[in-house]
Amino acid sequence: MELKEAKGVTIDDTYAEAFPTWVARPIITAVTEEWAYKAAVEAVGFATSTIGCPAEAGIDCFVSPDETPDGRPGYAIMICASKKKLKEQVVERLAECILTAPTTAVFDGLSDVVAEVPEKLPVKLHFFGDGYEEKREVGGRTVWAIPIMEGEYIGEEEFGAVKGVAGGNFFIMGENQMAALTAAQAAVDAISGVCGVITPFPGGIVASGSKVGSNKYKFMGASTNEAYCPTLRDKVENSKVPEGVKAVYEIVIDGVDEDSIRTAMAEGIRAATKVPGVKFISAGNFGGSLGPFKFELKDVLADYL
Amino acid sequence: MELKEAKGVTIDDTYAEAFPTWVARPIITAVTEEWAYKAAVEAVGFATSTIGCPAEAGIDCFVSPDETPDGRPGYAIMICASKKKLKEQVVERLAECILTAPTTAVFDGLSDVVAEVPEKLPVKLHFFGDGYEEKREVGGRTVWAIPIMEGEYIGEEEFGAVKGVAGGNFFIMGENQMAALTAAQAAVDAISGVCGVITPFPGGIVASGSKVGSNKYKFMGASTNEAYCPTLRDKVENSKVPEGVKAVYEIVIDGVDEDSIRTAMAEGIRAATKVPGVKFISAGNFGGSLGPFKFELKDVLADYL
């Protein structure tokens, strides 16, 4: 297949396979955009993949002062984990990375992007106040004001959680590494404009996609996906690296629902195909063994084929 | 006490108390400074305090192409944890946040900042290669080259570890929040020029310093340090907030040794005192119950008093 607007880039006739995750979406506000951003960055770090990180997390989008409960600029972050682990991760990341950060306040932002909020996680940071804390109302929200060294911390203590989608993805293949990498950057930029999704890997990009398990080292839960390694194209059978492709990047997307993933995939792929040197777009799946969600590239891109 | 060069700012006659931690210091290189930085930021996230995070971590400093084994730009990061947890944290943070990041390579950088490296942590990422990996030499270092989707990942697999110092600190007190915050930013900027130290909190700054335990909520391991809360100045006995102070920020410093902490404290305090509206500099200690290291402000600042 070929995008109408990007002649010369082939779209593989395949699908991305994804699986359920639980998602919370706090909004962090601060005195300026920059301070909100710094706190958000700390809170979503070490969170690329639940294979080895305690959660998957990222910055969803900027929230303008007109849209935050306290009228200050903010960033919505998303934290994704199993239902069992999500509460602990929201508590720890807010307690250690936001309560400690200069001028921040925290509000629940899930209902801005989903129609229904099925669960509420209690996040009782007010005990940190050791009895000096007090309940208050800010912008229609019930919050706790906790005396701290810089003055006061303001925070909601119930955060919505929803069963969302993890592992939405596509592959960008280029005639060399820098073409594919710049296209991956363009894709991540475009996806950052879509609400309700994150790209949790470093800079939003995966350089080393993996397969489940390992053929040689049985103790490994995941190992390099040799079928997509350009340097192994002539060494492995059934390589999936097309001729002329020298580098492959994967964009992994977690979202609050299937629609947000679909939009993010479409926006990301369109942006990537505009970068000179991109040859081929594909997606990762495991024949249905990984999860129940299928995103066919030809459906996602229907309007552009 | 008063700094010669900053009339009007009082230096408290007290000391910072600190405790031992184990430290590793990987250097992450990439095709450009920006890609090295993005990977480093992901790897040191969710790592402000071992109270609730799996490690304390931060970016130490930029390493120029002339000083890295592969001649590319890099960032040295520091990961700090108990001896028992350090290896796991280095493995997971490199595996999930650096191996996955575009164009990165990793080298051990501890010997650049300490005279002796007492321990070596094995970090065997090469099993990810599933047998396609190979040993190689880069800039005099033995590395593994692992085929991945973007091409090849290059990494050393032994990382030095040293018993360093965690919890070096000082307090910046201002006539209002923005004066104290800008001074904290200036302090963090200045400390970023000192090698062998990190300021692990968000943006390098702590807005909500804590005391051990809680008076009211016995299940809390830490709670707000009411003696340093400006809004509680008239409500608690023995408040340590000087008259006219409306905000207090703490800078927490982890370092590879006592000297690096001392230098970082001196540079940070000098920078903070240059910001208009700063009134008072102090430091946090627990009477010796927390750890064996004492940094008297009058010693640290001897040259400037």
Next chain:
Amino acid sequence: MELKEAKGVTIDDTYAEAFPTWVARPIITAVTEEWAYKAAVEAVGFATSTIGCPAEAGIDCFVSPDETPDGRPGYAIMICASKKKLKEQVVERLAECILTAPTTAVFDGLSDVVAEVPEKLPVKLHFFGDGYEEKREVGGRTVWAIPIMEGEYIGEEEFGAVKGVAGGNFFIMGENQMAALTAAQAAVDAISGVCGVITPFPGGIVASGSKVGSNKYKFMGASTNEAYCPTLRDKVENSKVPEGVKAVYEIVIDGVDEDSIRTAMAEGIRAATKVPGVKFISAGNFGGSLGPFKFELKDVLADYL
């Protein structure tokens, strides 16, 4: 007057006086947001005030790939000057700072923010192609494709111009410098979300507002506005610095029309008043001698008083 939502901050009962300027608004696209941004920054530099710069210029806002003619990310910039000088400034800034920048294309973006475009400036960069250039269509726009070292430059050659408003302004006064400065930053952040306006000074902020002429040095066209200098409060008659104010910053706004200035003033002032330590908001005027536009603070803020 006092904002409903910001108790303790006084709004002066005065007005901002502004004057006409001519405005062009090119959109610069590039392969990624970052490359578009770098080009835009170069093109709008050395352009704070037409007192000493050849133009006033700034970045208006980000333009998403869905809204640009070539489907790539972009930034809209605004260039403001007298009708006589505007064409030359648009030509030189595009020729020297955008045509030379990596991967850029340029499109006219004025009609995105004004209902009518009264003038069109011819900007014939295609002569640079020395005969190798060719006409083409991109996203419904007629452009020239010019062969250059990196490949091809794409650009429109007619740019709309409109008689807009220069010198919209307000003053932020704080109990100290860092409070006022952080509030100025918050104001600039908020204004950056308003389309059709720029804040042309460094970082969007004026630290040294001026009066017309000089009392002592007759050869000076402008000099310090001593009535607003906090350090001269007790030395000059008729100081306009309220008691307790130690620093004043001015936000200067150029816009495509009066409405955009009004919105920007309201958004900026609201944001500023949320920063602790801000005491007083005023605005600059010269009793009608400077220009025909008057923005009464009480009108601009009518909804919030």
Next chain:
Amino acid sequence: MELKEAKGVTIDDTYAEAFPTWVARPIITAVTEEWAYKAAVEAVGFATSTIGCPAEAGIDCFVSPDETPDGRPGYAIMICASKKKLKEQVVERLAECILTAPTTAVFDGLSDVVAEVPEKLPVKLHFFGDGYEEKREVGGRTVWAIPIMEGEYIGEEEFGAVKGVAGGNFFIMGENQMAALTAAQAAVDAISGVCGVITPFPGGIVASGSKVGSNKYKFMGASTNEAYCPTLRDKVENSKVPEGVKAVYEIVIDGVDEDSIRTAMAEGIRAATKVPGVKFISAGNFGGSLGPFKFELKDVLADYL
């Protein structure tokens, strides 16, 4: 020729031709690195080439608090122009972009990078003080303190000027645009670590190198250098684009002397050749008609060939 450390990249046996320019090098300090940076960026904008800009300018390097006269962080900028125009450009850029910027002070920084300072430019901003200004000493420098709205501006009023070198350059040629562009970025990063030089074009990179005059349009002073345009490779005689090259970027370097240019060229070229997809390095000259300085690539890179 081939760099020892970069097999597969050919170094052309040619030279860069450069010409004299006059250079000033002010140091801008501020309350934090970020505010110093914002002011510096404004001051060096619209300054890529004296063909169409009033000067060539850029940020040379960060200056740490230990090295600035006022003990605050700073950035050294360089402003380059003809001897006749330099004074006016230094005056206007400091008056409009630094005196107006929050918390800035300015000091002369030329003697930090040259052994002898042959000329001093008077830059009498103190008249802005309208008689309220006063002389003072800061860090051993005689400065003027001018009352302004934010408080006080501090500035030296004599700036050294030296006859330096403009137009040092090299060409980076890649198998596609993104490879060449990323290499150009890596080169600019590396050059930013060299003191006494700037790369004045947007992001430090030239996408559209020019030749003197035009063959077709006699009124043009400069036009596209068709010999280096990849899309014209088969259309012009004597194309200098090697086979397999799809994009060419030029790095233009202005420096305080020949040595600084030489170092910058070596550092930049080495960095560029480490980027995958780079094929060929060359340099621009006009057979000696442009200027008296010749930088042979084989001399500049002698240690690495």
